[in-house]
Amino acid sequence: MATSQSGCLLRKAKVLSWIQIVEIAIDGARGLWFLHTYPEGCIVHRDIKPTNILIDANFRAKLSDFGLSKVMEVDQSHVSSEVRGTFGYVDPEYRKNHHVNASGDVYRFGVVLLQLLSGQRARFLARGGDITQLADPKLNGEYSVEGFELILKLAFSCTGLKQQRPSMEQVVSGLEKAFEISKQVKSFTSPSLAFNGDRNL
Template identity: 60%
Template structure:
């Protein structure tokens, strides 16, 4: 299978032997997880570099493969997972990424990996926001991710967050929109306005990020199907602004150890991200607000420790 790849990215091409060497012939013991386009394996290249390798075997996802190579081959940012190489072998495709050793955000929020502290959550949010800000203002055109969700937010050794999985991403002129023939994305994270008008632009990513922000605050899934009356997370959060208390929205795992001021600031920011498209903040404005919330939290903790010491 021959794919029309951009000439600038040809230096990334890796031989199939390197893929098989790195993963011990795609051994099940190296299996990490599975996405819509294929399975992901942990591997070690011949140069001793630890990597994650996505194996795409469904012909229907060749477009996904091409888009990731095209969009990520030359895009570099500390908060984007680095694409290190690709392999095009017969009917199979492989994408090679840097390995993020602490898994994905979903595992930490909903799994049994442990508990992320309040400041860690804010730092993860800042990292993601910076990554999206970079994508939306990229010099070659605005890159709209279109699938921001906890499983696509990977965590490095120091819990630094990196956006991953650019299979649905779309490059458009900055400030412009693209008319999509079909709604793409993940249930619960897709902008309702995009579902209606099919217009792809940066505001859709802002909405998805707002949902992730609500999940960082609450530790809840996008919709609780176990509840007697299931309600989307965004609607639940918004209902609390009409006379309710947002304290009850905080993740119980935090055990109250967070700055109330920073929590409210972040909560209101999340609601603005999920508001009407024309009223949503840009990602640089989101970064500023989150950095403010982080500074408030750090200063509050320092003040508390100082008083405790006295």
């Protein structure tokens, strides 16, 4: 349970350090990984967004609001449902075919990652450009460029075509790698570093 001093990710994001951002991303990813590999069947959250990620007094993240969640049996590839969720976080493929599955949560989580990195509403972000222009100004350049780039690429893969999206286990692995890289940086700097992408979000 979140403590009485908890708050949603949007409110806490103003005071987060780079390391805290990565740790929160890992907590959220682990939560989704647990849901997607539940022994009785995959639980699809369907409404992953910053306001449904609670941060406690120790800056640990927990998923909340399971009102839209759906359970898939072990042998099911999807369940059908009317389109539900928050605008800006809904998987475009789900909007077309009404198929609820784990990849929709991966897409939503990718959007959240983009918001964590940039401090912007993710639909206004585009691939390409200088990483220092994509990073949240509130970080004041105090982040691991290598770790940032790794998470940025991971976020774009989450929001890509369904067939190319990673599993949440792979997302957790990538985030943990970025965390280890970030811990090894003695002083955070943000030199100009181009990130070349291939599509707009």
